[in-house]
Amino acid sequence: MSRRNPIVYLVALMLVGLMLGPVIYIILGGFRTNSQITVAPAGLPDPWVAGNYTEILSGGAFWRQVGNSTIAAVVTTVAVVTLGVMASYVLARYSFRGRGAMYALFAAGLMFPATVAITPLYLLVKNLGLVNTLPGVILPQIAFGLPTTIIILVPFLRAIPKEIEEAAAIDRCSRLGFFWRMVLPLSVPGLITTGILAFIGSWNSYLLPLFILNDQDSFTLPLGVQAFASQYSVDTAKVLAFTSLSMIPALVFFSLFERRIVGGLTGAVKG
Amino acid sequence: MQAPSPLRPRRRGIGWAQRLEIVALSGPAILVFVGFVILPVLMAAYYGFYKWKGFGKPTNFVGLDNYVTILQDTAFHEALWHNAEILVLSLVLQGPVAVGLALLLNRRMRGQSVIRVLIFVPYVISEVITGTAWALMLQTNGAINDVLRSIGLGGLAEDWLADPELAIWSLMIILTWKYVGFAVILFLAGMQNIPDELSEAAAVDGASFWQIQRHITLPLLGPTIRIWAFLSIIGSLQLFDLVYIIWGQYVASTAGTSTMATYMVVEGRNAANYGYGNAVAVVLFVISMVIALIYQRFVLRRDTEGALTGGQ
Numbered sequence: 001m002s003r004r005n006p007i008v009y010l011v012a013l014m015l016v017g018l019m020l021g022p023v024i025y026i027i028l029g030g031f032r033t034n035s036q037i038t039v040a041p042a043g044l045p046d047p048w049v050a051g052n053y054t055e056i057l058s059g060g061a062f063w064r065q066v067g068n069s070t071i072a073a074v075v076t077t078v079a080v081v082t083l084g085v086m087a088s089y090v091l092a093r094y095s096f097r098g099r100g101a102m103y104a105l106f107a108a109g110l111m112f113p114a115t116v117a118i119t120p121l122y123l124l125v126k127n128l129g130l131v132n133t134l135p136g137v138i139l140p141q142i143a144f145g146l147p148t149t150i151i152i153l154v155p156f157l158r159a160i161p162k163e164i165e166e167a168a169a170i171d172r173c174s175r176l177g178f179f180w181r182m183v184l185p186l187s188v189p190g191l192i193t194t195g196i197l198a199f200i201g202s203w204n205s206y207l208l209p210l211f212i213l214n215d216q217d218s219f220t221l222p223l224g225v226q227a228f229a230s231q232y233s234v235d236t237a238k239v240l241a242f243t244s245l246s247m248i249p250a251l252v253f254f255s256l257f258e259r260r261i262v263g264g265l266t267g268a269v270k271g
Numbered sequence: 272m273q274a275p276s277p278l279r280p281r282r283r284g285i286g287w288a289q290r291l292e293i294v295a296l297s298g299p300a301i302l303v304f305v306g307f308v309i310l311p312v313l314m315a316a317y318y319g320f321y322k323w324k325g326f327g328k329p330t331n332f333v334g335l336d337n338y339v340t341i342l343q344d345t346a347f348h349e350a351l352w353h354n355a356e357i358l359v360l361s362l363v364l365q366g367p368v369a370v371g372l373a374l375l376l377n378r379r380m381r382g383q384s385v386i387r388v389l390i391f392v393p394y395v396i397s398e399v400i401t402g403t404a405w406a407l408m409l410q411t412n413g414a415i416n417d418v419l420r421s422i423g424l425g426g427l428a429e430d431w432l433a434d435p436e437l438a439i440w441s442l443m444i445i446l447t448w449k450y451v452g453f454a455v456i457l458f459l460a461g462m463q464n465i466p467d468e469l470s471e472a473a474a475v476d477g478a479s480f481w482q483i484q485r486h487i488t489l490p491l492l493g494p495t496i497r498i499w500a501f502l503s504i505i506g507s508l509q510l511f512d513l514v515y516i517i518w519g520q521y522v523a524s525t526a527g528t529s530t531m532a533t534y535m536v537v538e539g540r541n542a543a544n545y546g547y548g549n550a551v552a553v554v555l556f557v558i559s560m561v562i563a564l565i566y567q568r569f570v571l572r573r574d575t576e577g578a579l580t581g582g583q
Contacts, residue, residue, distance in 0.1 A: 012375060012382075017390045019448070022404045023392060029407075041415035042421070087300035090293050102297065109308055110564045115509040115532045116556045118319060119539050119548040120311035123325065126516055143307035146300055171296050175292060204397030206512045211540065221400040226516065229403050236407060254395040255388055 016134035023247075030241030037236050052241035062245065065224035066216065069249075072134050072220055073202040076141045080198040081191050083142065084149030085157075089179050091150065092157035093165070103154070109147035114140065114208055122211040133213040140212075141202050149194040157183060196257050203250050221246045319550035335549035347551075350534040351558075353439065353527065358507035360443050361450075362500055368447065369454035370496070374484055376455065377462045387459070394452035402516030405445045406432065432517065435527040441526060442528050445513060450506070454499050461495030462488065497570055504566065508559045511536070522569050531555045 029037060030052050032047040056062050091103050114121065120130075121140055130136030160183060168178045184191075206222045213219055219227065225246050229239045319337055321329035341347050376387055393401065408414040411429040416428035431441040469491075472485045478486070511532035518526050535555060539548015 008375060009379065009381075012386050015372065015375075016386055019390055019393055019452070022401075022408060022448070023354045023396070025408060026400070026404045038412075041408075041410075041412060041417040043417075083300040083303065086296040090297040094289065094293055096290075096293055102301070104302075105309075106304065108303065111505055111559060112308070112312070112556065113505070113509050115511050115535075116552055116559065117308060117311040117315065119535065119545060119552050120314035121307065122540070123318075123545065124307070124311055124314065134461065139303065140307045146304050150300075175289070179296075200395055204399075206394075206398050206516070222397050225397075225399045225403060237492065239403065240407070243400050243403050247396050250395050250397065 006248035013059050025242075026240050026247075027244045029064060029237060030244050032237050032240075034235060034237050049237075052238045053245065056238070056242050056245060059226065061216075061228075062242065065219050065246075066222045066249070068134060068218060069220040069222075071205055072137055072141070072205075075134075075197050076137050076145065076202040077195050077198045079138070079142045080145035080149050081195045084146055084194060085153055085184070085187065085191060087146070088150050088157050092154045093175075093179075093183075103150075106147045108152045109144070110151060118207055118211055121208075125212055130212070132213055132218045134218065136212045137205070137209050137220070140208055141198075141205065145198045145201060148197060152197075153187065153190050153195050156187050160186055192257060196253070199253060200250055203253075277495055287477055309434055315549040315552045315556070317549075318546050319553045321546040322544075323546035325545035329546060331546075333546070337547050338554070340547070341551055341554055346529070346538075347531070347534055349527070350496075354530050356439060357443070357446070357510060357530070358504055360439075361446060361452055361503050361507050363453055364443060364447050364486050365451050365503065366496070366500070369451050369458055369499075370489070370492070371570070372451070372455045373458035373462060374488065376459060377488075385498045391452040393449050394456075396449075398449070398512035401445065401449050402513050405441075405448075406517045409441055412560045427527055433526055435525065438518075438526040438528050442514065445517075446510075450503075454503070458492060461492050462565070465491045500570075501563070504562060505559060508562065509555070531558070 028045055031048045031050065032043075032097075033049055036043065036046065087102075087106070091099060099201055125131060125136040125140070128136070130139070164182055164186075168182060173181065204222060205220070209220050209223050213223060216227070225243055228242045232238050318329060320332060320334060322331040322333045322336070323329040372390065376383060376390070410416075411428075411430050415431065419428045429437055431437055465488060469487050473483050473487055509532055510530045514528050514533050515536065516528055518528050532549070532555065535548055535551040539545060539551060
């Protein structure tokens with residue numbers, strides 16, 4: 001398998017170029033001026049200008065949106081993983097009437113991203129008085145994050161050997177004690193995978209905030225990027241700088257945990 | 272997608288303590304899920320029968336009028352057709368590319384882990400960033416046409432976003448760029464479940480690299496591919512973000528990229544016809560569900576054996 005085939009490396013290199021091209025375009029574009037971009041749309045910065053970046057970083061809007069996005073993503077992630085692992089434990093380790101139906105209920109949610117429910121969801125959030133607030137975004141995000149989380153976690157929890165549970169029972173460990181002391185530590189890889197998916201999903205979420213958050217002060221980053229892009233539509237360089245700054249957090253987060261994602265999905269794909 | 276041997280807890284009678292545990296552990300998740308997923312879908316079915324601007328209680332009951340209007344509206348027909356195109360093209364374009372990439376990245380090679388991370392970058396970047404960047408690059412005086420001109424292929428420079436013949440293909444390129452990484456992640460995860468012994472044994476018997484992939488890896492990857500195809504189909508039917516971000520609410524239909532979801536938002540919320548928007552949501556829901564059920568019944572059945580339906 002480990003033949004050193006130069007063609008393989010060439011293909012891999014071209015691929016990386018294709019995947020990164022637009023990203024590099026955004027980052028470099030932010031270091032250019034508008035006249036540079038007009039004269040040579042695909043050129044390199046000459047000279048390099050840092051003004052676009054520093055202006056955005058010294059303004060309040062960008063940081064406020066980073067704050068909103070962070071709060072929404074962290075709360076969503078913690079809640080989805082907590083509620084998800086609790087429900088998954090019941091589905092994986094208890095036998096009771098209605099378990100199949102409960103699993104089917106969550107699994108059906110997998111078929112329907114928020115798109116289908118967005119109009120009534122907006123009305124529901126409006127009736128709850130949560131329009132223009134982060135909880136108005138967070139609560140639906142938790143609900144729509146649960147199916148993926150549960151589908152990934154149930155096989156994970158089920159794979160924990162029965163012997164461990166029996167040994168715990170002999171040691172007079174209750175089921176809840178078993179959950180707390182054994183199941184949670186053993187399922188950390190699965191929790192991290194689902195947590196990353198929930199975090200990135202929330203960080204990038206567009207449709208839900210578009211409906212719920214209409215007030216500039218409550219904007220998350222994706223809305224901020226779009227508002228910025230239409231407000232400064234003639235100032236392409238600044239738009240590119242804003243865009244590239246807004247993708248840093250998700251990229252950092254992902255590169256830290258990339259291995260975990262592939263590892264965690266392995267169990268899920270196997271089912 | 273075979274379920275691991277089911278570990279059934281002993282079936283003794285369930286005591287009240289256990290019942291309490293079940294309720295306490297699963298209650299919050301069920302509550303949130305029913306409140307914010309199931310309830311809105313049911314509300315959509317209810318509002319869909321009314322002509323309603325979204326204020327107060329809906330009173331103007333119009334029966335099936337909204338649905339008749341939707342099914343007769345050529346703008347909806349076009350959106351539905353675009354969804355169908357996107358669905359088929361996504362499978363045909365992304366599937367083979369992703370399988371090829373996964374095979375490539377599954378080999379031991381120098382820099383493998385770095386390449387894996389880099390390939391997933393587009394998947395991690397938000398739709399808004401993707402849309403903003405590609406919209407700028409694909410303008411008539413944007414970076415793509417500039418590159419084409421500078422390498423002497425100026426004849427290929429086109430109006431990528433506004434030309435109705437081309438726009439759907441531009442969209443497909445962007446979608447492939449954005450989502451192929453996800454398919455590759457899934458396929459790589461699936462390949463890790465294939466025991467190395469199989470390909471080693473085949474290699475000992477003199478099978479070439481391509482023979483091993485063709486006769487061992489691909490068949491064993493079948494279940495993963497079918498699951499991916501399912502997720503891709505659902506995603507294509509509900510596509511909204513990228514189209515709405517790049518083409519906006521006005522030009523998507525003239526550029527030939529409007530989808531059922533953009534139609535729903537434009538005709539429902541933006542036009543403040545909430546009753547009508549909800550009816551579109553119901554149509555979208557029914558179409559997605561019918562296709563999902565057919566797919567599960569005929570394609571996924573042997574893979575999941577209840578994993579998506581029974582939970583055993």
